[in-house]
Amino acid sequence: MREPAPIDPVDRTIIDGLQGGFPICERPWAVVAERLAIGEGELIARVRRLLETRVLTRFGPMFQVERIGGAFVLAALRVPEADWDRVLAVVNGFPEVAHNYRREGGLGSDFNMWFVLATESGEAIAPLIARIERATALEVFAFPKLREYFIEMKLPVRS
Amino acid sequence: MNAPIDETDRRLVRATQAGLPLVERPYHQVADELGIAPEEVMRRLARLLEEGVIRRIGVVPNHYAIGYTANGMSVWDVADERVDRLGERVGALDFVTHCYHRPRRLPEWRYNLFAMVHGASRAEVLDKVARIAGLLGDDCAAHDVLFSTAILKKTGLRIGE
Structure with a gap:
Protein backbone atom coordinates (compact mmCIF):
# COMPACT_ATOMS: atom_id res chain seq x y z
CA MET A 1 0.00 0.00 0.00
CA ARG A 2 1.08 3.54 -0.71
CA GLU A 3 1.55 5.65 2.40
CA PRO A 4 -1.69 7.64 2.80
CA ALA A 5 -1.55 11.43 2.82
CA PRO A 6 -1.77 13.17 6.20
CA ILE A 7 -5.10 14.77 7.11
CA ASP A 8 -5.94 17.69 9.38
CA PRO A 9 -8.87 18.18 11.80
CA VAL A 10 -11.05 19.83 9.13
CA ASP A 11 -10.49 16.85 6.81
CA ARG A 12 -11.44 14.58 9.67
CA THR A 13 -14.69 16.49 10.26
CA ILE A 14 -15.51 16.20 6.56
CA ILE A 15 -14.79 12.47 6.38
CA ASP A 16 -16.80 11.75 9.51
CA GLY A 17 -19.65 14.01 8.48
CA LEU A 18 -19.99 12.97 4.87
CA GLN A 19 -20.08 9.16 4.85
CA GLY A 20 -23.80 9.33 4.19
CA GLY A 21 -26.64 11.78 3.95
CA PHE A 22 -25.31 13.94 1.12
CA PRO A 23 -28.45 15.95 0.35
CA ILE A 24 -30.41 15.78 -2.87
CA CYS A 25 -31.09 19.43 -3.65
CA GLU A 26 -29.83 22.19 -5.95
CA ARG A 27 -26.83 23.21 -3.78
CA PRO A 28 -26.07 20.13 -1.64
CA TRP A 29 -22.51 21.24 -0.84
CA ALA A 30 -23.83 24.49 0.63
CA VAL A 31 -26.12 22.52 2.96
CA VAL A 32 -23.27 20.26 4.13
CA ALA A 33 -20.89 23.21 4.45
CA GLU A 34 -23.30 25.01 6.75
CA ARG A 35 -23.70 21.87 8.88
CA LEU A 36 -19.90 21.46 9.13
CA ALA A 37 -19.31 25.21 9.58
CA ILE A 38 -16.90 25.62 6.67
CA GLY A 39 -17.18 27.39 3.33
CA GLU A 40 -18.84 25.69 0.35
CA GLY A 41 -15.84 26.30 -1.90
CA GLU A 42 -13.40 25.06 0.69
CA LEU A 43 -15.47 21.92 1.27
CA ILE A 44 -15.51 21.04 -2.44
CA ALA A 45 -11.78 21.77 -2.76
CA ARG A 46 -10.95 19.58 0.23
CA VAL A 47 -13.03 16.65 -1.00
CA ARG A 48 -11.29 16.98 -4.38
CA ARG A 49 -7.88 16.90 -2.70
CA LEU A 50 -8.84 13.94 -0.46
CA LEU A 51 -9.90 12.02 -3.56
CA GLU A 52 -6.71 12.94 -5.42
CA THR A 53 -4.54 11.85 -2.49
CA ARG A 54 -6.54 8.60 -2.13
CA VAL A 55 -7.64 9.34 1.42
CA LEU A 56 -11.12 8.93 -0.06
CA THR A 57 -11.71 6.20 -2.62
CA ARG A 58 -14.90 7.69 -4.00
CA PHE A 59 -17.69 10.22 -3.59
CA GLY A 60 -21.24 9.72 -4.81
CA PRO A 61 -24.13 7.28 -4.60
CA MET A 62 -23.35 3.71 -3.44
CA PHE A 63 -25.51 1.38 -5.48
CA GLN A 64 -26.77 -1.97 -4.34
CA VAL A 65 -26.47 -3.75 -7.68
CA GLU A 66 -28.59 -6.72 -6.62
CA ARG A 67 -31.60 -4.42 -6.57
CA ILE A 68 -31.22 -3.69 -10.27
CA GLY A 69 -30.64 -7.26 -11.35
CA GLY A 70 -26.87 -7.42 -10.91
CA ALA A 71 -24.98 -9.91 -8.79
CA PHE A 72 -22.13 -9.48 -6.37
CA VAL A 73 -20.68 -12.75 -5.05
CA LEU A 74 -17.81 -13.45 -2.64
CA ALA A 75 -15.63 -16.37 -3.71
CA ALA A 76 -12.47 -18.00 -2.45
CA LEU A 77 -9.66 -20.20 -3.69
CA ARG A 78 -7.14 -22.38 -1.91
CA VAL A 79 -4.03 -21.48 -3.86
CA PRO A 80 -0.83 -23.52 -3.42
CA GLU A 81 2.02 -21.14 -2.60
CA ALA A 82 4.16 -22.35 -5.49
CA ASP A 83 1.33 -21.54 -7.91
CA TRP A 84 0.40 -18.16 -6.40
CA ASP A 85 1.69 -15.79 -9.09
CA ARG A 86 0.13 -17.72 -11.97
CA VAL A 87 -3.27 -17.99 -10.26
CA LEU A 88 -3.24 -14.33 -9.24
CA ALA A 89 -2.60 -13.22 -12.83
CA VAL A 90 -5.37 -15.46 -14.12
CA VAL A 91 -7.95 -14.35 -11.54
CA ASN A 92 -7.17 -10.64 -11.78
CA GLY A 93 -7.35 -10.95 -15.56
CA PHE A 94 -11.12 -11.45 -15.32
CA PRO A 95 -12.80 -8.02 -15.55
CA GLU A 96 -15.68 -9.37 -13.43
CA VAL A 97 -13.28 -9.70 -10.47
CA ALA A 98 -13.91 -6.39 -8.66
CA HIS A 99 -11.91 -6.86 -5.46
CA ASN A 100 -9.30 -9.43 -4.56
CA TYR A 101 -7.61 -9.84 -1.18
CA ARG A 102 -4.98 -12.16 0.15
CA ARG A 103 -6.12 -13.43 3.53
CA GLU A 104 -4.58 -15.59 6.23
CA GLY A 105 -6.67 -17.49 8.73
CA GLY A 106 -5.86 -19.42 11.82
CA LEU A 107 -7.04 -22.97 12.49
CA GLY A 108 -5.41 -24.37 9.38
CA SER A 109 -7.61 -22.42 6.99
CA ASP A 110 -6.06 -22.68 3.55
CA PHE A 111 -8.55 -20.37 1.83
CA ASN A 112 -6.05 -17.67 0.96
CA MET A 113 -7.46 -15.76 -2.04
CA TRP A 114 -10.80 -13.98 -1.56
CA PHE A 115 -12.41 -12.03 -4.36
CA VAL A 116 -15.72 -10.49 -5.33
CA LEU A 117 -17.40 -11.28 -8.63
CA ALA A 118 -19.61 -8.53 -10.04
CA THR A 119 -21.89 -9.30 -12.96
CA GLU A 120 -24.89 -7.65 -14.58
CA SER A 121 -27.12 -10.63 -13.89
CA GLY A 122 -27.35 -13.48 -11.42
CA GLU A 123 -27.35 -15.99 -14.28
CA ALA A 124 -23.85 -14.88 -15.29
CA ILE A 125 -22.24 -16.05 -12.03
CA ALA A 126 -22.25 -19.85 -12.55
CA PRO A 127 -20.66 -19.81 -16.04
CA LEU A 128 -18.12 -17.25 -14.83
CA ILE A 129 -17.12 -19.52 -11.94
CA ALA A 130 -16.77 -22.43 -14.37
CA ARG A 131 -14.44 -20.32 -16.54
CA ILE A 132 -12.31 -19.34 -13.53
CA GLU A 133 -12.11 -22.99 -12.46
CA ARG A 134 -10.97 -24.05 -15.94
CA ALA A 135 -8.42 -21.24 -16.16
CA THR A 136 -6.94 -21.81 -12.70
CA ALA A 137 -7.42 -25.60 -12.46
CA LEU A 138 -8.66 -24.96 -8.89
CA GLU A 139 -12.07 -25.33 -7.28
CA VAL A 140 -13.82 -21.99 -6.71
CA PHE A 141 -15.84 -21.82 -3.49
CA ALA A 142 -18.68 -19.32 -3.88
CA PHE A 143 -20.24 -17.69 -0.84
CA PRO A 144 -23.25 -15.74 -2.13
CA LYS A 145 -24.92 -13.69 0.57
CA LEU A 146 -28.08 -15.34 1.83
CA ARG A 147 -28.94 -12.38 4.01
CA GLU A 148 -27.35 -9.05 4.86
CA TYR A 149 -27.76 -7.72 8.39
CA PHE A 150 -28.23 -4.03 8.95
CA ILE A 151 -25.11 -2.09 9.79
CA GLU A 152 -24.21 1.56 10.23
CA MET A 153 -21.77 1.96 7.33
CA LYS A 154 -19.48 4.36 9.05
CA LEU A 155 -15.93 4.30 10.31
CA PRO A 156 -14.82 7.29 12.40
CA VAL A 157 -11.39 8.67 11.51
CA ARG A 158 -8.72 7.16 13.73
CA SER A 159 -5.57 8.96 12.67
CA MET B 1 -36.23 -8.16 -4.55
CA ASN B 2 -35.56 -6.24 -7.75
CA ALA B 3 -36.83 -2.70 -7.88
CA HIS B 28 -27.64 19.92 -12.54
CA GLN B 29 -24.41 18.84 -14.23
CA VAL B 30 -25.58 15.21 -14.34
CA ALA B 31 -28.89 16.44 -15.78
CA ASP B 32 -27.05 18.34 -18.51
CA GLU B 33 -25.03 15.23 -19.40
CA LEU B 34 -28.19 13.13 -19.65
CA GLY B 35 -30.31 15.76 -21.35
CA ILE B 36 -33.05 15.66 -18.72
CA ALA B 37 -34.30 18.18 -16.16
CA PRO B 38 -32.36 18.60 -12.89
CA GLU B 39 -35.61 18.10 -10.96
CA GLU B 40 -36.00 14.73 -12.64
CA VAL B 41 -32.46 13.69 -11.70
CA MET B 42 -33.13 14.63 -8.08
CA ARG B 43 -36.55 12.98 -8.02
CA ARG B 44 -35.17 9.75 -9.44
CA LEU B 45 -32.17 9.67 -7.09
CA ALA B 46 -34.46 10.28 -4.11
CA ARG B 47 -36.66 7.38 -5.23
CA LEU B 48 -33.69 5.04 -5.76
CA LEU B 49 -32.42 5.97 -2.29
CA GLU B 50 -35.80 5.31 -0.74
CA GLU B 51 -36.06 1.93 -2.50
CA GLY B 52 -32.59 0.89 -1.38
CA VAL B 53 -31.12 0.74 -4.89
CA ILE B 54 -28.83 3.48 -3.57
CA ARG B 55 -27.59 2.60 -0.08
CA ARG B 56 -26.34 6.09 0.69
CA ILE B 57 -24.75 9.12 -0.95
CA GLY B 58 -21.43 10.26 0.49
CA VAL B 59 -17.71 9.62 0.65
CA VAL B 60 -15.93 6.29 0.99
CA PRO B 61 -12.72 6.60 3.00
CA ASN B 62 -9.66 4.50 2.30
CA HIS B 63 -9.55 2.42 5.50
CA TYR B 64 -5.78 2.57 5.66
CA ALA B 65 -5.68 6.34 5.29
CA ILE B 66 -7.98 6.94 8.26
CA GLY B 67 -6.14 4.65 10.63
CA TYR B 68 -7.67 1.22 10.09
CA THR B 69 -4.57 -0.68 9.05
CA ALA B 70 -5.88 -4.08 10.15
CA ASN B 71 -9.00 -5.71 8.78
CA GLY B 72 -10.23 -9.09 9.79
CA MET B 73 -12.99 -11.14 8.22
CA SER B 74 -14.40 -12.95 11.23
CA VAL B 75 -16.33 -16.10 10.38
CA TRP B 76 -18.66 -17.98 12.71
CA ASP B 77 -20.31 -21.38 12.80
CA VAL B 78 -23.74 -20.86 14.35
CA ALA B 79 -26.94 -22.91 14.18
CA ASP B 80 -28.72 -22.14 10.89
CA GLU B 81 -32.07 -21.69 12.61
CA ARG B 82 -30.60 -18.99 14.86
CA VAL B 83 -28.35 -17.22 12.36
CA ASP B 84 -30.77 -14.36 11.61
CA ARG B 85 -31.34 -13.47 15.23
CA LEU B 86 -27.60 -13.62 15.95
CA GLY B 87 -26.65 -11.83 12.73
CA GLU B 88 -28.87 -8.87 13.62
CA ARG B 89 -27.11 -8.56 16.97
CA VAL B 90 -23.59 -8.84 15.51
CA GLY B 91 -24.46 -6.33 12.76
CA ALA B 92 -25.63 -3.87 15.40
CA LEU B 93 -22.14 -3.72 17.01
CA ASP B 94 -20.59 -0.37 16.13
CA PHE B 95 -17.27 -1.85 14.99
CA VAL B 96 -18.77 -4.34 12.52
CA THR B 97 -18.86 -2.83 9.02
CA HIS B 98 -20.48 -5.70 7.10
CA LEU B 113 -21.94 -15.97 9.54
CA PHE B 114 -19.40 -13.41 8.27
CA ALA B 115 -18.62 -10.13 10.07
CA MET B 116 -15.97 -7.64 8.90
CA VAL B 117 -14.03 -5.97 11.70
CA HIS B 118 -11.63 -3.05 11.21
CA GLY B 119 -9.05 -1.76 13.68
CA ALA B 120 -5.78 0.09 14.10
CA SER B 121 -3.95 -3.19 14.80
CA ARG B 122 -4.47 -6.93 14.70
CA ALA B 123 -4.64 -6.90 18.50
CA GLU B 124 -7.53 -4.42 18.38
CA VAL B 125 -9.34 -6.51 15.77
CA LEU B 126 -8.86 -9.65 17.88
CA ASP B 127 -10.16 -7.80 20.91
CA LYS B 128 -13.32 -6.87 19.00
CA VAL B 129 -13.66 -10.42 17.71
CA ALA B 130 -13.52 -11.59 21.33
CA ARG B 131 -16.46 -9.29 22.06
CA ILE B 132 -18.43 -10.94 19.24
CA ALA B 133 -17.50 -14.34 20.67
CA GLY B 134 -18.78 -13.21 24.04
CA LEU B 135 -22.04 -12.03 22.51
CA LEU B 136 -22.57 -15.33 20.64
CA GLY B 137 -21.58 -17.49 23.61
CA ASP B 138 -22.68 -21.10 23.31
CA ASP B 139 -24.54 -20.36 20.08
CA CYS B 140 -21.18 -20.42 18.29
CA ALA B 141 -19.53 -23.81 17.69
CA ALA B 142 -16.32 -22.45 16.13
CA HIS B 143 -14.89 -19.27 14.65
CA ASP B 144 -11.86 -17.94 12.83
CA VAL B 145 -10.46 -14.56 11.73
CA LEU B 146 -8.91 -14.13 8.30
CA PHE B 147 -6.68 -11.06 8.15
CA SER B 148 -6.06 -9.41 4.83
CA THR B 149 -2.34 -9.32 4.08
CA ALA B 150 -2.49 -7.73 0.63
CA ILE B 151 -4.98 -5.95 -1.59
CA LEU B 152 -4.54 -7.78 -4.89
CA LYS B 153 -7.12 -5.84 -6.89
CA LYS B 154 -9.64 -3.12 -6.14
CA THR B 155 -11.72 -1.59 -8.87
CA GLY B 156 -15.07 0.11 -8.64
CA LEU B 157 -18.25 -1.64 -9.42
CA ARG B 158 -19.46 -1.09 -12.95
CA ILE B 159 -22.51 -1.99 -14.89
CA GLY B 160 -21.99 -2.10 -18.63
CA GLU B 161 -22.64 0.55 -21.19
Missing part, protein backbone atom coordinates in the same frame (compact mmCIF):
# COMPACT_ATOMS: atom_id res chain seq x y z
CA PRO B 4 -38.53 -1.72 -11.13
CA ILE B 5 -36.14 0.63 -12.87
CA ASP B 6 -36.39 2.02 -16.37
CA GLU B 7 -33.86 2.97 -19.02
CA THR B 8 -33.51 6.52 -17.66
CA ASP B 9 -32.69 5.09 -14.22
CA ARG B 10 -30.03 2.90 -15.84
CA ARG B 11 -28.53 5.91 -17.62
CA LEU B 12 -28.51 7.72 -14.29
CA VAL B 13 -26.72 4.79 -12.61
CA ARG B 14 -24.10 4.72 -15.38
CA ALA B 15 -23.59 8.48 -15.17
CA THR B 16 -23.09 8.50 -11.39
CA GLN B 17 -21.57 5.14 -10.43
CA ALA B 18 -18.03 6.48 -10.77
CA GLY B 19 -18.96 9.46 -8.60
CA LEU B 20 -20.80 12.77 -8.59
CA PRO B 21 -19.15 15.83 -10.17
CA LEU B 22 -17.35 18.09 -7.67
CA VAL B 23 -19.24 21.26 -8.54
CA GLU B 24 -21.71 23.48 -6.67
CA ARG B 25 -24.70 22.01 -8.52
CA PRO B 26 -23.74 18.36 -9.11
CA TYR B 27 -27.24 17.15 -9.98
CA CYS B 99 -22.39 -8.71 8.36
CA TYR B 100 -23.78 -11.51 6.19
CA HIS B 101 -25.30 -14.96 6.35
CA ARG B 102 -23.47 -17.05 3.73
CA PRO B 103 -23.67 -20.76 2.87
CA ARG B 104 -21.38 -23.34 4.43
CA ARG B 105 -19.29 -25.45 2.06
CA LEU B 106 -18.86 -28.68 3.99
CA PRO B 107 -16.51 -30.30 4.67
CA GLU B 108 -14.02 -27.58 3.66
CA TRP B 109 -15.85 -24.57 5.12
CA ARG B 110 -18.10 -24.77 8.19
CA TYR B 111 -18.79 -21.06 8.81
CA ASN B 112 -22.15 -19.46 7.96
Whole structure:
Protein backbone atom coordinates (compact mmCIF):
# COMPACT_ATOMS: atom_id res chain seq x y z
CA MET A 1 0.00 0.00 0.00
CA ARG A 2 1.08 3.54 -0.71
CA GLU A 3 1.55 5.65 2.40
CA PRO A 4 -1.69 7.64 2.80
CA ALA A 5 -1.55 11.43 2.82
CA PRO A 6 -1.77 13.17 6.20
CA ILE A 7 -5.10 14.77 7.11
CA ASP A 8 -5.94 17.69 9.38
CA PRO A 9 -8.87 18.18 11.80
CA VAL A 10 -11.05 19.83 9.13
CA ASP A 11 -10.49 16.85 6.81
CA ARG A 12 -11.44 14.58 9.67
CA THR A 13 -14.69 16.49 10.26
CA ILE A 14 -15.51 16.20 6.56
CA ILE A 15 -14.79 12.47 6.38
CA ASP A 16 -16.80 11.75 9.51
CA GLY A 17 -19.65 14.01 8.48
CA LEU A 18 -19.99 12.97 4.87
CA GLN A 19 -20.08 9.16 4.85
CA GLY A 20 -23.80 9.33 4.19
CA GLY A 21 -26.64 11.78 3.95
CA PHE A 22 -25.31 13.94 1.12
CA PRO A 23 -28.45 15.95 0.35
CA ILE A 24 -30.41 15.78 -2.87
CA CYS A 25 -31.09 19.43 -3.65
CA GLU A 26 -29.83 22.19 -5.95
CA ARG A 27 -26.83 23.21 -3.78
CA PRO A 28 -26.07 20.13 -1.64
CA TRP A 29 -22.51 21.24 -0.84
CA ALA A 30 -23.83 24.49 0.63
CA VAL A 31 -26.12 22.52 2.96
CA VAL A 32 -23.27 20.26 4.13
CA ALA A 33 -20.89 23.21 4.45
CA GLU A 34 -23.30 25.01 6.75
CA ARG A 35 -23.70 21.87 8.88
CA LEU A 36 -19.90 21.46 9.13
CA ALA A 37 -19.31 25.21 9.58
CA ILE A 38 -16.90 25.62 6.67
CA GLY A 39 -17.18 27.39 3.33
CA GLU A 40 -18.84 25.69 0.35
CA GLY A 41 -15.84 26.30 -1.90
CA GLU A 42 -13.40 25.06 0.69
CA LEU A 43 -15.47 21.92 1.27
CA ILE A 44 -15.51 21.04 -2.44
CA ALA A 45 -11.78 21.77 -2.76
CA ARG A 46 -10.95 19.58 0.23
CA VAL A 47 -13.03 16.65 -1.00
CA ARG A 48 -11.29 16.98 -4.38
CA ARG A 49 -7.88 16.90 -2.70
CA LEU A 50 -8.84 13.94 -0.46
CA LEU A 51 -9.90 12.02 -3.56
CA GLU A 52 -6.71 12.94 -5.42
CA THR A 53 -4.54 11.85 -2.49
CA ARG A 54 -6.54 8.60 -2.13
CA VAL A 55 -7.64 9.34 1.42
CA LEU A 56 -11.12 8.93 -0.06
CA THR A 57 -11.71 6.20 -2.62
CA ARG A 58 -14.90 7.69 -4.00
CA PHE A 59 -17.69 10.22 -3.59
CA GLY A 60 -21.24 9.72 -4.81
CA PRO A 61 -24.13 7.28 -4.60
CA MET A 62 -23.35 3.71 -3.44
CA PHE A 63 -25.51 1.38 -5.48
CA GLN A 64 -26.77 -1.97 -4.34
CA VAL A 65 -26.47 -3.75 -7.68
CA GLU A 66 -28.59 -6.72 -6.62
CA ARG A 67 -31.60 -4.42 -6.57
CA ILE A 68 -31.22 -3.69 -10.27
CA GLY A 69 -30.64 -7.26 -11.35
CA GLY A 70 -26.87 -7.42 -10.91
CA ALA A 71 -24.98 -9.91 -8.79
CA PHE A 72 -22.13 -9.48 -6.37
CA VAL A 73 -20.68 -12.75 -5.05
CA LEU A 74 -17.81 -13.45 -2.64
CA ALA A 75 -15.63 -16.37 -3.71
CA ALA A 76 -12.47 -18.00 -2.45
CA LEU A 77 -9.66 -20.20 -3.69
CA ARG A 78 -7.14 -22.38 -1.91
CA VAL A 79 -4.03 -21.48 -3.86
CA PRO A 80 -0.83 -23.52 -3.42
CA GLU A 81 2.02 -21.14 -2.60
CA ALA A 82 4.16 -22.35 -5.49
CA ASP A 83 1.33 -21.54 -7.91
CA TRP A 84 0.40 -18.16 -6.40
CA ASP A 85 1.69 -15.79 -9.09
CA ARG A 86 0.13 -17.72 -11.97
CA VAL A 87 -3.27 -17.99 -10.26
CA LEU A 88 -3.24 -14.33 -9.24
CA ALA A 89 -2.60 -13.22 -12.83
CA VAL A 90 -5.37 -15.46 -14.12
CA VAL A 91 -7.95 -14.35 -11.54
CA ASN A 92 -7.17 -10.64 -11.78
CA GLY A 93 -7.35 -10.95 -15.56
CA PHE A 94 -11.12 -11.45 -15.32
CA PRO A 95 -12.80 -8.02 -15.55
CA GLU A 96 -15.68 -9.37 -13.43
CA VAL A 97 -13.28 -9.70 -10.47
CA ALA A 98 -13.91 -6.39 -8.66
CA HIS A 99 -11.91 -6.86 -5.46
CA ASN A 100 -9.30 -9.43 -4.56
CA TYR A 101 -7.61 -9.84 -1.18
CA ARG A 102 -4.98 -12.16 0.15
CA ARG A 103 -6.12 -13.43 3.53
CA GLU A 104 -4.58 -15.59 6.23
CA GLY A 105 -6.67 -17.49 8.73
CA GLY A 106 -5.86 -19.42 11.82
CA LEU A 107 -7.04 -22.97 12.49
CA GLY A 108 -5.41 -24.37 9.38
CA SER A 109 -7.61 -22.42 6.99
CA ASP A 110 -6.06 -22.68 3.55
CA PHE A 111 -8.55 -20.37 1.83
CA ASN A 112 -6.05 -17.67 0.96
CA MET A 113 -7.46 -15.76 -2.04
CA TRP A 114 -10.80 -13.98 -1.56
CA PHE A 115 -12.41 -12.03 -4.36
CA VAL A 116 -15.72 -10.49 -5.33
CA LEU A 117 -17.40 -11.28 -8.63
CA ALA A 118 -19.61 -8.53 -10.04
CA THR A 119 -21.89 -9.30 -12.96
CA GLU A 120 -24.89 -7.65 -14.58
CA SER A 121 -27.12 -10.63 -13.89
CA GLY A 122 -27.35 -13.48 -11.42
CA GLU A 123 -27.35 -15.99 -14.28
CA ALA A 124 -23.85 -14.88 -15.29
CA ILE A 125 -22.24 -16.05 -12.03
CA ALA A 126 -22.25 -19.85 -12.55
CA PRO A 127 -20.66 -19.81 -16.04
CA LEU A 128 -18.12 -17.25 -14.83
CA ILE A 129 -17.12 -19.52 -11.94
CA ALA A 130 -16.77 -22.43 -14.37
CA ARG A 131 -14.44 -20.32 -16.54
CA ILE A 132 -12.31 -19.34 -13.53
CA GLU A 133 -12.11 -22.99 -12.46
CA ARG A 134 -10.97 -24.05 -15.94
CA ALA A 135 -8.42 -21.24 -16.16
CA THR A 136 -6.94 -21.81 -12.70
CA ALA A 137 -7.42 -25.60 -12.46
CA LEU A 138 -8.66 -24.96 -8.89
CA GLU A 139 -12.07 -25.33 -7.28
CA VAL A 140 -13.82 -21.99 -6.71
CA PHE A 141 -15.84 -21.82 -3.49
CA ALA A 142 -18.68 -19.32 -3.88
CA PHE A 143 -20.24 -17.69 -0.84
CA PRO A 144 -23.25 -15.74 -2.13
CA LYS A 145 -24.92 -13.69 0.57
CA LEU A 146 -28.08 -15.34 1.83
CA ARG A 147 -28.94 -12.38 4.01
CA GLU A 148 -27.35 -9.05 4.86
CA TYR A 149 -27.76 -7.72 8.39
CA PHE A 150 -28.23 -4.03 8.95
CA ILE A 151 -25.11 -2.09 9.79
CA GLU A 152 -24.21 1.56 10.23
CA MET A 153 -21.77 1.96 7.33
CA LYS A 154 -19.48 4.36 9.05
CA LEU A 155 -15.93 4.30 10.31
CA PRO A 156 -14.82 7.29 12.40
CA VAL A 157 -11.39 8.67 11.51
CA ARG A 158 -8.72 7.16 13.73
CA SER A 159 -5.57 8.96 12.67
CA MET B 1 -36.23 -8.16 -4.55
CA ASN B 2 -35.56 -6.24 -7.75
CA ALA B 3 -36.83 -2.70 -7.88
CA PRO B 4 -38.53 -1.72 -11.13
CA ILE B 5 -36.14 0.63 -12.87
CA ASP B 6 -36.39 2.02 -16.37
CA GLU B 7 -33.86 2.97 -19.02
CA THR B 8 -33.51 6.52 -17.66
CA ASP B 9 -32.69 5.09 -14.22
CA ARG B 10 -30.03 2.90 -15.84
CA ARG B 11 -28.53 5.91 -17.62
CA LEU B 12 -28.51 7.72 -14.29
CA VAL B 13 -26.72 4.79 -12.61
CA ARG B 14 -24.10 4.72 -15.38
CA ALA B 15 -23.59 8.48 -15.17
CA THR B 16 -23.09 8.50 -11.39
CA GLN B 17 -21.57 5.14 -10.43
CA ALA B 18 -18.03 6.48 -10.77
CA GLY B 19 -18.96 9.46 -8.60
CA LEU B 20 -20.80 12.77 -8.59
CA PRO B 21 -19.15 15.83 -10.17
CA LEU B 22 -17.35 18.09 -7.67
CA VAL B 23 -19.24 21.26 -8.54
CA GLU B 24 -21.71 23.48 -6.67
CA ARG B 25 -24.70 22.01 -8.52
CA PRO B 26 -23.74 18.36 -9.11
CA TYR B 27 -27.24 17.15 -9.98
CA HIS B 28 -27.64 19.92 -12.54
CA GLN B 29 -24.41 18.84 -14.23
CA VAL B 30 -25.58 15.21 -14.34
CA ALA B 31 -28.89 16.44 -15.78
CA ASP B 32 -27.05 18.34 -18.51
CA GLU B 33 -25.03 15.23 -19.40
CA LEU B 34 -28.19 13.13 -19.65
CA GLY B 35 -30.31 15.76 -21.35
CA ILE B 36 -33.05 15.66 -18.72
CA ALA B 37 -34.30 18.18 -16.16
CA PRO B 38 -32.36 18.60 -12.89
CA GLU B 39 -35.61 18.10 -10.96
CA GLU B 40 -36.00 14.73 -12.64
CA VAL B 41 -32.46 13.69 -11.70
CA MET B 42 -33.13 14.63 -8.08
CA ARG B 43 -36.55 12.98 -8.02
CA ARG B 44 -35.17 9.75 -9.44
CA LEU B 45 -32.17 9.67 -7.09
CA ALA B 46 -34.46 10.28 -4.11
CA ARG B 47 -36.66 7.38 -5.23
CA LEU B 48 -33.69 5.04 -5.76
CA LEU B 49 -32.42 5.97 -2.29
CA GLU B 50 -35.80 5.31 -0.74
CA GLU B 51 -36.06 1.93 -2.50
CA GLY B 52 -32.59 0.89 -1.38
CA VAL B 53 -31.12 0.74 -4.89
CA ILE B 54 -28.83 3.48 -3.57
CA ARG B 55 -27.59 2.60 -0.08
CA ARG B 56 -26.34 6.09 0.69
CA ILE B 57 -24.75 9.12 -0.95
CA GLY B 58 -21.43 10.26 0.49
CA VAL B 59 -17.71 9.62 0.65
CA VAL B 60 -15.93 6.29 0.99
CA PRO B 61 -12.72 6.60 3.00
CA ASN B 62 -9.66 4.50 2.30
CA HIS B 63 -9.55 2.42 5.50
CA TYR B 64 -5.78 2.57 5.66
CA ALA B 65 -5.68 6.34 5.29
CA ILE B 66 -7.98 6.94 8.26
CA GLY B 67 -6.14 4.65 10.63
CA TYR B 68 -7.67 1.22 10.09
CA THR B 69 -4.57 -0.68 9.05
CA ALA B 70 -5.88 -4.08 10.15
CA ASN B 71 -9.00 -5.71 8.78
CA GLY B 72 -10.23 -9.09 9.79
CA MET B 73 -12.99 -11.14 8.22
CA SER B 74 -14.40 -12.95 11.23
CA VAL B 75 -16.33 -16.10 10.38
CA TRP B 76 -18.66 -17.98 12.71
CA ASP B 77 -20.31 -21.38 12.80
CA VAL B 78 -23.74 -20.86 14.35
CA ALA B 79 -26.94 -22.91 14.18
CA ASP B 80 -28.72 -22.14 10.89
CA GLU B 81 -32.07 -21.69 12.61
CA ARG B 82 -30.60 -18.99 14.86
CA VAL B 83 -28.35 -17.22 12.36
CA ASP B 84 -30.77 -14.36 11.61
CA ARG B 85 -31.34 -13.47 15.23
CA LEU B 86 -27.60 -13.62 15.95
CA GLY B 87 -26.65 -11.83 12.73
CA GLU B 88 -28.87 -8.87 13.62
CA ARG B 89 -27.11 -8.56 16.97
CA VAL B 90 -23.59 -8.84 15.51
CA GLY B 91 -24.46 -6.33 12.76
CA ALA B 92 -25.63 -3.87 15.40
CA LEU B 93 -22.14 -3.72 17.01
CA ASP B 94 -20.59 -0.37 16.13
CA PHE B 95 -17.27 -1.85 14.99
CA VAL B 96 -18.77 -4.34 12.52
CA THR B 97 -18.86 -2.83 9.02
CA HIS B 98 -20.48 -5.70 7.10
CA CYS B 99 -22.39 -8.71 8.36
CA TYR B 100 -23.78 -11.51 6.19
CA HIS B 101 -25.30 -14.96 6.35
CA ARG B 102 -23.47 -17.05 3.73
CA PRO B 103 -23.67 -20.76 2.87
CA ARG B 104 -21.38 -23.34 4.43
CA ARG B 105 -19.29 -25.45 2.06
CA LEU B 106 -18.86 -28.68 3.99
CA PRO B 107 -16.51 -30.30 4.67
CA GLU B 108 -14.02 -27.58 3.66
CA TRP B 109 -15.85 -24.57 5.12
CA ARG B 110 -18.10 -24.77 8.19
CA TYR B 111 -18.79 -21.06 8.81
CA ASN B 112 -22.15 -19.46 7.96
CA LEU B 113 -21.94 -15.97 9.54
CA PHE B 114 -19.40 -13.41 8.27
CA ALA B 115 -18.62 -10.13 10.07
CA MET B 116 -15.97 -7.64 8.90
CA VAL B 117 -14.03 -5.97 11.70
CA HIS B 118 -11.63 -3.05 11.21
CA GLY B 119 -9.05 -1.76 13.68
CA ALA B 120 -5.78 0.09 14.10
CA SER B 121 -3.95 -3.19 14.80
CA ARG B 122 -4.47 -6.93 14.70
CA ALA B 123 -4.64 -6.90 18.50
CA GLU B 124 -7.53 -4.42 18.38
CA VAL B 125 -9.34 -6.51 15.77
CA LEU B 126 -8.86 -9.65 17.88
CA ASP B 127 -10.16 -7.80 20.91
CA LYS B 128 -13.32 -6.87 19.00
CA VAL B 129 -13.66 -10.42 17.71
CA ALA B 130 -13.52 -11.59 21.33
CA ARG B 131 -16.46 -9.29 22.06
CA ILE B 132 -18.43 -10.94 19.24
CA ALA B 133 -17.50 -14.34 20.67
CA GLY B 134 -18.78 -13.21 24.04
CA LEU B 135 -22.04 -12.03 22.51
CA LEU B 136 -22.57 -15.33 20.64
CA GLY B 137 -21.58 -17.49 23.61
CA ASP B 138 -22.68 -21.10 23.31
CA ASP B 139 -24.54 -20.36 20.08
CA CYS B 140 -21.18 -20.42 18.29
CA ALA B 141 -19.53 -23.81 17.69
CA ALA B 142 -16.32 -22.45 16.13
CA HIS B 143 -14.89 -19.27 14.65
CA ASP B 144 -11.86 -17.94 12.83
CA VAL B 145 -10.46 -14.56 11.73
CA LEU B 146 -8.91 -14.13 8.30
CA PHE B 147 -6.68 -11.06 8.15
CA SER B 148 -6.06 -9.41 4.83
CA THR B 149 -2.34 -9.32 4.08
CA ALA B 150 -2.49 -7.73 0.63
CA ILE B 151 -4.98 -5.95 -1.59
CA LEU B 152 -4.54 -7.78 -4.89
CA LYS B 153 -7.12 -5.84 -6.89
CA LYS B 154 -9.64 -3.12 -6.14
CA THR B 155 -11.72 -1.59 -8.87
CA GLY B 156 -15.07 0.11 -8.64
CA LEU B 157 -18.25 -1.64 -9.42
CA ARG B 158 -19.46 -1.09 -12.95
CA ILE B 159 -22.51 -1.99 -14.89
CA GLY B 160 -21.99 -2.10 -18.63
CA GLU B 161 -22.64 0.55 -21.19
